[in-house]
Amino acid sequence: MSYLFTSESVSEGHPDKVADQISDAILDEFLRQDPDSKVACETLVTTGLVVVAGEVKSKAYVDVQSVARNVIRRIGYTKAEYKFEAESCGILSALHEQSPDINQGVERQSPEEQGAGDQGMMFGYATRETDNYMPLALDLSHRLLRELAAIRKGGKEMTYLRPDAKSQVTIRYADDNTPEAIDTIVVSTQHDDFDESEAGMLKCISEDIRNILIPRVKAGLSADVQKLFTDQITYHINPTGKFVIGGPHGDSGLTGRKIIVDTYGGKGAHGGGLFRVKTPRRLTVQQLMLLVISLKTW
Numbered sequence: 001m002s003y004l005f006t007s008e009s010v011s012e013g014h015p016d017k018v019a020d021q022i023s024d025a026i027l028d029e030f031l032r033q034d035p036d037s038k039v040a041c042e043t044l045v046t047t048g049l050v051v052v053a054g055e056v057k058s059k060a061y062v063d064v065q066s067v068a069r070n071v072i073r074r075i076g077y078t079k080a081e082y083k084f085e086a087e088s089c090g091i092l093s094a095l096h097e098q099s100p101d102i103n104q105g106v107e108r109q110s111p112e113e114q115g116a117g118d119q120g121m122m123f124g125y126a127t128r129e130t131d132n133y134m135p136l137a138l139d140l141s142h143r144l145l146r147e148l149a150a151i152r153k154g155g156k157e158m159t160y161l162r163p164d165a166k167s168q169v170t171i172r173y174a175d176d177n178t179p180e181a182i183d184t185i186v187v188s189t190q191h192d193d194f195d196e197s198e199a200g201m202l203k204c205i206s207e208d209i210r211n212i213l214i215p216r217v218k219a220g221l222s223a224d225v226q227k228l229f230t231d232q233i234t235y236h237i238n239p240t241g242k243f244v245i246g247g248p249h250g251d252s253g254l255t256g257r258k259i260i261v262d263t264y265g266g267k268g269a270h271g272g273g274l275f276r277v278k279t280p281r282r283l284t285v286q287q288l289m290l291l292v293i294s295l296k297t298w
Helices: 015-033 064-075 100-106 136-154 198-219 285-293
Strands: 003-010 038-046 049-057 090-097 161-173 179-191 234-237
Touching: 003 136, 003 179, 015 038, 015 049, 015 064, 049 064, 064 090, 136 161, 136 179, 136 198, 179 198, 198 234
Parallel strands: 049 090, 179 234
Antiparallel strands: 003 161, 038 049, 161 179
């Protein structure tokens, strides 16, 4: 008997993803300056405010404010009406020295005996459904939002788009676990306020998603996956209606709150921890091996 499977994704402007990207950028800058840095960095974002906290041991100096503002600017939060804007938001840093108790487990005299500062479980997963070995529903969800961001930043079409967005794709599978068709696509995108009625606004967004976004996504897919796009797909475009207030002003965002989006979209198992914003030495050898295994097909 056939069955349905659904995965979701969130855009770079989603508040949790804003937090993830700020933490990642700070980590990257520490490693750029000092490859031996030990970093665990968390971020909270809300209306007009970024709070960065965590533990660091490094010879590097990182301008946290500058790094965070560059990330926010790149994402597209550059207008005052968003209530969260790169140049004016407050940024608080509470980074402090790594605990010596943790550090003694990480740094050993012999590199071969190097330990990890924490315990954790990570699961690798791969599938032949896509060329990048990721589950199809998740891959399509990601592609929808990457292309939506490209359209927004291109500035020629759908000029009302704002950075926050979410997608969801449901695939119908056959008895042998092969994809038969796309059953449902959900896209919710933040947008400017329209002068026209809400019904007219939603009609415009829906038509643009179907006639601009979907064809652009399909064009980047293999012929086999393109065949899954049929006339029977159910579309839910901004199903709750108006979506002007969004991003960190609409909801607070936290690092590590999208671990399923970051991994396999609900396929396979998950250990419960996030893979990002920690330097490799915070991971055990076994965890690193599982990450390598996840790149291989079954």
